[in-house]
Amino acid sequence: MSQSQSCVHLRVWGELACFTRPEMKAERASYDAITPSAARGILEAIYWKPEIAWVVDRLHVLRPIRFTSLRRNEVRQKIPAGTARSVMKVGRGFLGFYIDDGDNRQQRAATLLRDVEYLIEGHFKVMGGSDPEAKHFEMFRRRAEKGQYFHHPYLGCREFPAEFAWHDGKPPNSANQGTRDLGLMLHDLDFANGMAPRFFRALMVDGVIDVPPFESLGRQA
Amino acid sequence: MILYSLSRLYDRLRSDPRSGIAPFGFSDQKIAFCVVLERDGSLSDVGIEDLRRAHGKNLVPAGMLVPGGAKPSGAGINPNFLWDNPAYMLGFELDDAKPEKTAEKFSAFRDRHVALDSEIGDPEFSAVCRFLRHWKPAAAMDLPLLSELTGGFGVFRVRGEQRYVHQRPKVDDYWRRQVRAGDAAERGQCLVTGESGTIARLHQPLIKGVLGAQPGGAAIVSFNCDAFESYGKSQSLNAPVGEDAAFQYATALNYLLRSGSRQRVQIGDATVVFWTDTPTKAEEFFGYMFDPSGAQDDALKLELGAFLARIAVGEYPAELGSPETPFFVLGLSANAARISVRFWFQSTLREVSDRVGLHYRDLEIVRSARDTPFPPPWQLLRETARESKDIPPFLSGALMRAILNGLPYPEAMFAAVIRRIRADRRVGHVRSAILKACLTRRSRTQTGSMSQEVPVSLDPNRPEPAYQMGRLFAELEKTQEDALPGLNDTIKDRFFGSASATPATVFPRLLRLSQHHLGKLEHGPRVYHDRRIQEICQRLDGFARHLGLEDQGLFAIGYYHQRHDIFTKKSPPEGDAGRE
Numbered sequence: 001m002s003q004s005q006s007c008v009h010l011r012v013w014g015e016l017a018c019f020t021r022p023e024m025k026a027e028r029a030s031y032d033a034i035t036p037s038a039a040r041g042i043l044e045a046i047y048w049k050p051e052i053a054w055v056v057d058r059l060h061v062l063r064p065i066r067f068t069s070l071r072r073n074e075v076r077q078k079i080p081a082g083t084a085r086s087v088m089k090v091g092r093g094f095l096g097f098y099i100d101d102g103d104n105r106q107q108r109a110a111t112l113l114r115d116v117e118y119l120i121e122g123h124f125k126v127m128g129g130s131d132p133e134a135k136h137f138e139m140f141r142r143r144a145e146k147g148q149y150f151h152h153p154y155l156g157c158r159e160f161p162a163e164f165a166w167h168d169g170k171p172p173n174s175a176n177q178g179t180r181d182l183g184l185m186l187h188d189l190d191f192a193n194g195m196a197p198r199f200f201r202a203l204m205v206d207g208v209i210d211v212p213p214f215e216s217l218g219r220q221a
Numbered sequence: 222m223i224l225y226s227l228s229r230l231y232d233r234l235r236s237d238p239r240s241g242i243a244p245f246g247f248s249d250q251k252i253a254f255c256v257v258l259e260r261d262g263s264l265s266d267v268g269i270e271d272l273r274r275a276h277g278k279n280l281v282p283a284g285m286l287v288p289g290g291a292k293p294s295g296a297g298i299n300p301n302f303l304w305d306n307p308a309y310m311l312g313f314e315l316d317d318a319k320p321e322k323t324a325e326k327f328s329a330f331r332d333r334h335v336a337l338d339s340e341i342g343d344p345e346f347s348a349v350c351r352f353l354r355h356w357k358p359a360a361a362m363d364l365p366l367l368s369e370l371t372g373g374f375g376v377f378r379v380r381g382e383q384r385y386v387h388q389r390p391k392v393d394d395y396w397r398r399q400v401r402a403g404d405a406a407e408r409g410q411c412l413v414t415g416e417s418g419t420i421a422r423l424h425q426p427l428i429k430g431v432l433g434a435q436p437g438g439a440a441i442v443s444f445n446c447d448a449f450e451s452y453g454k455s456q457s458l459n460a461p462v463g464e465d466a467a468f469q470y471a472t473a474l475n476y477l478l479r480s481g482s483r484q485r486v487q488i489g490d491a492t493v494v495f496w497t498d499t500p501t502k503a504e505e506f507f508g509y510m511f512d513p514s515g516a517q518d519d520a521l522k523l524e525l526g527a528f529l530a531r532i533a534v535g536e537y538p539a540e541l542g543s544p545e546t547p548f549f550v551l552g553l554s555a556n557a558a559r560i561s562v563r564f565w566f567q568s569t570l571r572e573v574s575d576r577v578g579l580h581y582r583d584l585e586i587v588r589s590a591r592d593t594p595f596p597p598p599w600q601l602l603r604e605t606a607r608e609s610k611d612i613p614p615f616l617s618g619a620l621m622r623a624i625l626n627g628l629p630y631p632e633a634m635f636a637a638v639i640r641r642i643r644a645d646r647r648v649g650h651v652r653s654a655i656l657k658a659c660l661t662r663r664s665r666t667q668t669g670s671m672s673q674e675v676p677v678s679l680d681p682n683r684p685e686p687a688y689q690m691g692r693l694f695a696e697l698e699k700t701q702e703d704a705l706p707g708l709n710d711t712i713k714d715r716f717f718g719s720a721s722a723t724p725a726t727v728f729p730r731l732l733r734l735s736q737h738h739l740g741k742l743e744h745g746p747r748v749y750h751d752r753r754i755q756e757i758c759q760r761l762d763g764f765a766r767h768l769g770l771e772d773q774g775l776f777a778i779g780y781y782h783q784r785h786d787i788f789t790k791k792s793p794p795e796g797d798a799g800r801e
Contacts, residue, residue: 023224023412023442023460026449027561067622069563069615076446106446109554109561183222184415195452197461199412217410 005133006123007057008140009167012042013117016068017155017162018110022186022197028110030156033061033204036211037188038156039120042164045153047140051129059209060119064175068114075099076106116155119171141166174207188214223565224413224442224462226549227470230496234476237500241286242476245468246400248290248426249475251282253373254366256310257380260344262351265380269366273373282373288387288396290426291438300330302396303349303387304376312358313367327358343391345379352377411463413470421467422457428471430478430485431492434555441474441553441560442467486511489602489617491552491563498549501542503570510577511597529595532574533581544571550625552618563618566625573625580624583658586778587678587785592650598624604652605637607644613637629666635659639773643718653781656774663771675775679782686761687772690724691779693757697735699787700750704738721776724764732758 019031019038036056043054077097087093097104124140126133143149144166153162182202190196198217202209234240243249257267273280287304300309308314312327331353338350361367377386386392407420427438444450444459451459457467477484477494483505485494493511497504509525531538548570552563581595588594598620606612619631638655642648657675664674676683683689698713712731720727735754739747768776 021460023462024562025451025459026443026445026559027441027556029562029565066628067564069618071615074448076448078447078450080447106448107556109556109563111562111564183225184412186412189452195454196409197412199410199415201415 005137006125008043008120008122008124008137008144009171010043010046010120010122010144010164011117011167012120012153012155012162012164013063014155014160014162015115016160017113017116018160019113019156027108028112028157030067030111030113031185032065032113032182033185033202033209034059034116034118034120034155035186035188036214037186039118039122040188042120042153042155042162043122043124043140045151046149046164047136047143048150049129049136051127051131052124052136053127054122054124055213056120056122056211058121058211060121060171060174061176061204061207061209062117062119062172062174063115066114067111069109069111071107071109074106074108075104077104112160113155119167121171171208176204176207178206180204182209187211187217190214222567223551223562224466224470226567227473227551228413228466229498230477230549231469231473233499234473240476241284243286243472245465246397247286247288248472249284250287250291250304250374252285252287252304252376253282253370254375255378255385256352256375257378258348258352259380260348262348262355264352264356267380269364269375270378271366271370272375285376285385287374287376288393288400298326298329300326300333302333303385303392304374305330306374307361307367307370310375311356311361311364311367313361313364315368324358331356337395341391341395343389345382345386345389346392348379349377349386407458407461409458409461411461411466413462413466416463418463418465420458420461421464424457424462424467424471426468426471426475428474428478428553428560430475430480431553431555431560432487433490434560435558439555439558439560441562443559445558483508486599488512488552488598488621489612490614491554491617491621493550493552493621495548495550497542497570498547499542501546501570503541503546503548506541507573510595512599513593513597526594529581532578533585533595535575535578535582537571537574541574542570544569544574546570548573550621552621554614554618563615564622564625566622568625576625576627579627580658583661584654585677586650586654586657587782588650588654589785589788596651596654600651601634601655604641604649604655605634606641623662629662630655630659635774636770639770639777642777643721646714646717648777648781648784650781653778656778660771660774660778675778676782679786681756681760683779685772685775686765687768687775688779689757689760690720690728690764690768691776691781692783693728693754693761694720694731694776695780695783695787696750696754696757697731699784700735700738700742700754703746703750704741717780721768721773723767725766728764 017030017034018028019033019035020028021031036059039056039059040054043056048054075097079095079097083093084095087095124136126136144164147164153164154160155162182204184199185202187198187200190198198214200212200217231242234242235244241249253271253273255270255272257265257270259265272283274283288302292299292301308323309326309330312323314323317323334353335350338347379386408417409420410417411420424440424442427440428434429438431439442457442460442462444456449459450456474494476482477496478492484496485492486508487493488511495504495507506525506528509521510529513522513525528538537544546569548568550564550566552565553560554563584596593600598617602612602616602620603609605616613633616631616633616637620634622628623630634655638652642652660675694717698711701708701711712734716727716731720731739751742750
């Protein structure tokens with residue numbers, strides 16, 4: 001990995017994480033490791049501007065993969081976008097729904113990851129603007145070292161906050177030695193093409209997942 | 222990985238002709254009757270043929286491969302192709318509440334088939350169409366078998382033919398062609414195979430056989446509420462799975478869950494299925510291991526016992542299959558129309574056998590001849606609650622994860638067993654085994670407060686005071702039993718709970734009581750009991766004011782060990798030992 005001025009290493013950890021598999025969204029089941037899109041979300045939470053775009057290069061899974069289950073009471077409705085728009089136009093209206101309404105309740109089980117720690121290796125691309133790479137890099141580095149963020153970074157779902165720290169030097173050894181095939185994992189969503197999900201084959205070698213470039217996943221007709 | 226492994230299982234089953242698994246576009250349905258026609262389309266003299274088979278005292282419908290899948294739920298009109306219930310096929314419904322609806326159903330069924338007559342061009346199919354065109358639903362009253370059947374599905378057959386109309390080559394061809402054509406479905410990358418193709422909108426067939434799900438079937442991949450959808454996508458487009466892949470994984474899972482399947486067991490609230498990549502004996506064996514009640518005959522039980530004994534000492538029985546064969550375990554539980562994955566485990570046969578062996582080694586504790594040597598997981602869970610329905614729901618998943626991964630057992634299980642012991646004052650073999658296993662694993666994987674593993678049988682030199690106090694309690698109870706035989710309430714009924722939790726308040730009183738009991742005994746037994754009590758007391762340095770949960774577990778184990786030791790026959794009888 002060339003040490004260009006846009007490469008960052010960020011260590012994140014947390015008690016619980018849920019990188020939800022798209023096929024099991026109702027009763028959530030997590031992937032075995034962090035997805036590139038969740039890693040991108042963490043980087044963006046710390047520092048992002050429209051002028052840069054984050055790309056995740058490599059993910060290090062440092063702790064053993066352990067699961068736990070939870071069951072929570074949630075709701076089944078969403079406020080429809082159309083309702084929100086019309087209320088905005090009119091200027092007043094009722095957008096709520098009752099949380100304790102019996103019809104609205106749904107009990108959902110979730111299978112989550114426990115005690116996770118990852119090292120995210122990524123870089124950003126400058127898409128526009130006049131600031132040089134180094135300036136963005138320094139801003140990210142300062143914010144990561146100080147613990148600043150736009151919104152608290154989370155591990156897959158908002159309710160699982162992530163602690164983070166800037167990392168220098170060699171990546172630490174992972175507890176997951178050997179090769180392990182994690183199957184098809186979600187890479188990210190192609191927002192430019194109807195929000196189609198793109199998947200890649202994740203192979204974890206000694207705890208390291210090499211993430212292919214998003215463009216290489218190709219357009220599927 | 223789950224869906225991918227299931228679709229690979231489907232491929233394996235397809236290549237095995239004995240499995241009888243449905244190809245794409247077909248499904249296995251329970252067919253109860255058959256309408257036998259003449260070649261010209263009239264109803265033959267045989268009329269309705271009963272296809273049910275005897276199963277014990279009842280008649281059950283036979284399973285058969287038919288085109289298409291089960292009907293979707295709801296009140297719509299959905300005629301099937303060459304099979305359906307009597308309302309659609311003959312316009313007959315027992316105790317008809319809505320005769321117009323039944324008539325509509327029959328018309329829809331008839332129209333669907335008549336419209337295809339020329340396209341299929343098969344004489345038997347035409348016979349069916351002719352029959353449907355001329356059939357008057359009122360004539361169904363003359364067929365006595367229909368009222369007896371009370372529902373169930375039927376197929377068509379022409380008299381003189383062996384096979385059914387839906388098995389005719391031209392009909393079969395037509396169906397396979399049209400099932401592939403499909404409407405203009407969305408295309409995308411399938412998340413199971415990674416290839417691009419048409420995306421299934423609804424994942425059919427529904428999964429049947431998970432305990433607690435609605436009877437019509439439930440879905441693993443389901444988005445039946447707004448809140449589960451994202452990015453404006455509707456239903457299964459939220460999780461793109463190719464049509465083939467969806468059919469394959471669902472059919473394979475239904476195969477594993479079918480009634481009579483030896484690859485499924487119920488552990489607590491989780492329905493567990495397991496399979497290996499290639500057919501092996503392990504697939505049958507693990508079912509019996511998790512639920513021995515399935516093994517009916519004694520020869521099988523002996524064989525299983527032998528297998529387990531070998532696994533428990535760490536040996537790998539080669540009859541199970543090649544040790545490197547991948548082995549998959551999937552635990553599912555239902556939440557109305559949805560299925561949630563309780564746990565998923567994927568490894569090799571060798572590793573699973575090692576982990577199971579370790580589990581039974583951890584559970585091993587001294588026992589009498591009546592106790593099962595290898596209690597299955599459901600029996601362990603049963604000890605955590607008063608009734609089966611009170612077992613905490615997540616415990617089954619957590620327990621299976623702990624067994625298969627070699628991790629410490631769930632804390633909740635330990636706490637629940639202690640609670641049950643205090644509630645009903647029984648410390649049996651299974652409960653002691655659970656406590657011992659939990660403590661052993663805890664001491665092995667983290668630096669607990671214990672230096673050594675909990676022993677299998679009585680260890681008088683154990684340093685932990687809680688263990689010795691449990692032993693003492695057992696001796697005091699035996700003294701009371703010998704002094705006052707036939708007592709309704711022993712000190713165990715009254716004081717076990719408080720002795721294990723707050724020994725300092727209880728033991729002085731118990732020791733005073735024991736003096737009275739000793740006084741009631743003859744000289745021989747008195748000396749014997751007194752000596753045994755003293756042997757334990759001299760190891761204790763006062764009594765703790767309060768014992769934590771881990772120590773309460775040791776108390777119970779000490780009690781159990783000592784109790785077992787008391788009731789184990791030793792060569793000299795009690796009286797002689799006192800005279801030494």
